[in-house]
Amino acid sequence: MTQTTPPAEQLVRVLARGDVLALAFGAMVGWGWIVLTGGMIQNAGSIGAIIAFIIGGIAVVLIGLTYAELAAAMPKVGGEHVYSYRAMGHFSSFLCTWTIILGYLSVVSFEAVALPTVIENLAPGYAVGHMWTIAGWDVKATWVAVGVGGSLAMMAINYVGITTAALLQKVVTGVILIAGVLFVTGALFEGDVANMTPLFTQSEGGVTAGIIAVLVLVPFLFVGFDVIPQAAEEINLPYNAIGKVLMMSVVLAVVWYALIILATSLALDHDSLLASSLSVPDAMQALFNTPWASKLMILAGIAGIITSWNAFYIGGSRAIYALAHAGMLPAALGKLHPKHKTPTNAVLLIGLLSCIAPFFGRPALVWIVDAGGLGIVIAYLFVAISFLILRIREPEMPRPFRVRHGKLCGVLAILLSFAMACLYLPGSPSALTGTEWMIFGAWMALGLVMYAIALKQFGREYSDRIMAPAFTAH
Numbered sequence: 001m002t003q004t005t006p007p008a009e010q011l012v013r014v015l016a017r018g019d020v021l022a023l024a025f026g027a028m029v030g031w032g033w034i035v036l037t038g039g040m041i042q043n044a045g046s047i048g049a050i051i052a053f054i055i056g057g058i059a060v061v062l063i064g065l066t067y068a069e070l071a072a073a074m075p076k077v078g079g080e081h082v083y084s085y086r087a088m089g090h091f092s093s094f095l096c097t098w099t100i101i102l103g104y105l106s107v108v109s110f111e112a113v114a115l116p117t118v119i120e121n122l123a124p125g126y127a128v129g130h131m132w133t134i135a136g137w138d139v140k141a142t143w144v145a146v147g148v149g150g151s152l153a154m155m156a157i158n159y160v161g162i163t164t165a166a167l168l169q170k171v172v173t174g175v176i177l178i179a180g181v182l183f184v185t186g187a188l189f190e191g192d193v194a195n196m197t198p199l200f201t202q203s204e205g206g207v208t209a210g211i212i213a214v215l216v217l218v219p220f221l222f223v224g225f226d227v228i229p230q231a232a233e234e235i236n237l238p239y240n241a242i243g244k245v246l247m248m249s250v251v252l253a254v255v256w257y258a259l260i261i262l263a264t265s266l267a268l269d270h271d272s273l274l275a276s277s278l279s280v281p282d283a284m285q286a287l288f289n290t291p292w293a294s295k296l297m298i299l300a301g302i303a304g305i306i307t308s309w310n311a312f313y314i315g316g317s318r319a320i321y322a323l324a325h326a327g328m329l330p331a332a333l334g335k336l337h338p339k340h341k342t343p344t345n346a347v348l349l350i351g352l353l354s355c356i357a358p359f360f361g362r363p364a365l366v367w368i369v370d371a372g373g374l375g376i377v378i379a380y381l382f383v384a385i386s387f388l389i390l391r392i393r394e395p396e397m398p399r400p401f402r403v404r405h406g407k408l409c410g411v412l413a414i415l416l417s418f419a420m421a422c423l424y425l426p427g428s429p430s431a432l433t434g435t436e437w438m439i440f441g442a443w444m445a446l447g448l449v450m451y452a453i454a455l456k457q458f459g460r461e462y463s464d465r466i467m468a469p470a471f472t473a474h
Helices: 017-028 032-044 046-073 080-088 090-122 141-159 162-190 207-215 218-222 239-267 270-275 279-288 291-325 344-393 406-422 434-458 460-471
Strands: 130-134 137-140
Touching: 017 162, 017 239, 017 291, 032 046, 032 207, 032 218, 032 239, 032 270, 032 279, 032 291, 046 207, 046 218, 046 239, 046 344, 046 406, 080 090, 080 291, 080 344, 080 460, 090 141, 090 291, 090 344, 090 434, 130 141, 130 344, 137 141, 137 344, 141 162, 141 291, 141 344, 162 239, 162 279, 162 291, 218 239, 239 279, 270 279, 279 291, 291 344, 344 406, 344 434, 434 460
Parallel strands: none
Antiparallel strands: 130 137
16 A cells, blocks of 8 residues: 555646635635625624624634645645644544535535525526425425536536536636626615614624624635635645635635625615515615616526535535545545546535435525534634644744744634634524534534544554655645
8 A cells, every 4th residue: 555646546736826716715605695694784783794794704814824824835635634634633633624524515505405595586486396394494396406406517517527617616706706896886886875774783682792693604604715725636826825815715705795795785774674585686776776686696696606516516525535535434435536537426425415405495404504604613623723733843844825923823713713613502692503413413423433434444554644645845
């Protein structure tokens, strides 16, 4: 058994700078900004919601800096898996990667439900053929068919190669940017500052409670920059450029969400927000005073579904592949297609789970998304700890992208990641429900069983041999 992967089984470096930026930014601006903006403004007020995103954005930037340094230092498939393995060892590496896979799968499942939901706004009444009712919501056959069809299409695109998926990502991200520029400029010229009242919403828990209610959404909305480390072995850039592009994507996403909140609050007054089910398209229509403007923004939302869906197919499949390749999951999930150079079985697994999601309807997916959010912030915490450990233990490790004041950044990233994780715990206004804890617990139990089987099959020594090339200086 050799220490390196045979050339025939290697991933290929084909992603250019634009591909990588579109991959991460497109992942972070999915469908959530279309659906959730109005609710965030109602919860925290116009300025309160912007402040929540700035606070959350600062936290994500600090966490992103730890990712950027580690991704440039160890540009290997799996991202978190590699960093936590080097810093904390075998089991910690598995836990870190397994939790973020839950986060990725929750987003993929969310998009499989978001697509048929948004189609209802373009073709009202298309959902027919009652199947069953879950959590008070009627699941319709045609509605499910759209979600399953979208899942199969995304699976096929990712099966045939990273180049096809990257091209799709760039084109569709361009559509989102064009619609966003039209929306923000329209709001700045035609919007009314008086519509922004109340600037802060006073709830039972005070102004802070409203800001926290928005802040808890940040991990879910900003997850996506970490797709870059997952696909690091397919990026054709200088190592220091990987870190720079990662940070650029995070900053752009923070600016994007803040501007979308500002534009929506300028376009719609408080009563209009309360009456709106999709505030951003309604705000676009109010600004341009024509129905096509609303349809354009809904199309931009569909584009966001595609970019996010596509990115998390890439990130999730690479994370699963990395664990399987290192002997922490069944070997079949570590198979690469001989022609397309994609982790085919991992892609097929994600596709299967994505196809199942629409059968559970809209309400049930909220549970999975919330449980996935906890998985994401736990992985962020592991990476921040790994960053600080390696800064202390291996100060001479080659770091093509080196963060200034690294130890301070690491400590702050740990504290902020831990604080975000606490938002999901009992006692918090946004604590997980019992059902969501059951989902998280069942996912971790499944992972531990698969980990034990793989460990019995391969042993830790196999992982050490496979991981060794990731830790050599470049």
